[in-house]
Amino acid sequence: MSVDTETCKHQIVYFGVTNINIDERTIGSVDTWRCAICKKKFCEEKQLGIESISDYVGMPKIEADEKWAILVRKLFKGKERWNLVRLKKDGTIKVENPDDKVVELPVKDYKVDNPEYASFLIDDHVNKAIEI
Ligand SMILES: [Zn+2]
Numbered sequence: 034m035s036v037d038t039e040t041c042k043h044q045i046v047y048f049g050v051t052n053i054n055i056d057e058r059t060i061g062s063v064d065t066w067r068c069a070i071c072k073k074k075f076c077e078e079k080q081l082g083i084e085s086i087s088d089y090v091g092m093p094k095i096e097a098d099e100k101w102a103i104l105v106r107k108l109f110k111g112k113e114r115w116n117l118v119r120l121k122k123d124g125t126i127k128v129e130n131p132d133d134k135v136v137e138l139p140v141k142d143y144k145v146d147n148p149e150y151a152s153f154l155i156d157d158h159v160n161k162a163i164e165i
Contacts, residue, residue, distance in 0.1 A: 038097055041071040045092060048074065049159035053103065053115055057164070063103065063117055065159050066092065076101040076155055078117035095119050100143050101155040105165045106130060108149055115165050120145070120152065 048067040052059045059081065066075045075092040095101065099119040104126075106114055113131040120126060125137050126145065138147045145152040153163050 036071040038068070038071040038073040041068060041073070043068040043073065043092070044070055045075065051103070051155055051158045051160070052162040054162045054164045055111070055114070059162070060112060061115065063101070063155060065101070065155060074101060074155070076117055080112050096121075098122065102143065102145075103153045103155065103158075103163055103165070104128060104145060105151040105153070106149070107151065117155075118152070120154075 045066045046069050048065040051063045051065065053061040053063070061078070061080045064077045064079060067073070068075075073095075075095065077093060096119070099121055102118050102120045104116050104118040106128075109131055116128075118126060118128070120140050120143050122140075122143055124140050126140050127135055127137050128150075129135050138145050138150055140146065143152075143154055151165075
């Protein structure tokens with residue numbers, strides 16, 4: 034019998050790390066935890082050299098129909114080039130860019146569909162590196 038991820042009293046265990054690289058140099062990472070019961074995943078972004086400032090208590094929230102992903106802004110450099118985001122299968126995502134502009138990007142099959150951006154699902158990259 035499968036466990037409902039929304040009513041599960043999660044038992045979180047560390048699952049792995051995804052490194053974010055530019056020219057093979059790691060500039061940040063995403064830690065992934067997973068519930069041992071319902072297998073739901075929880076991720077946290079870590080920018081190298083920056084203390085993580087969390088605006089939540091406990092595990093980061095994600096809806097049942099969303100997946101964790103790395104958003105890459107191709108027009109920005111360094112730590113401004115990426116963020117951890119949640120993508121729905123289809124729809125749009127609102128993104129606040131480092132220049133304070135908010136853009137709405139189309140999402141198709143858990144991928145950002147815009148030539149100035151790219152996205153990578155964490156599910157496919159746990160304990161691997163993503164070259165951005
Ligand atoms: Zn759970």
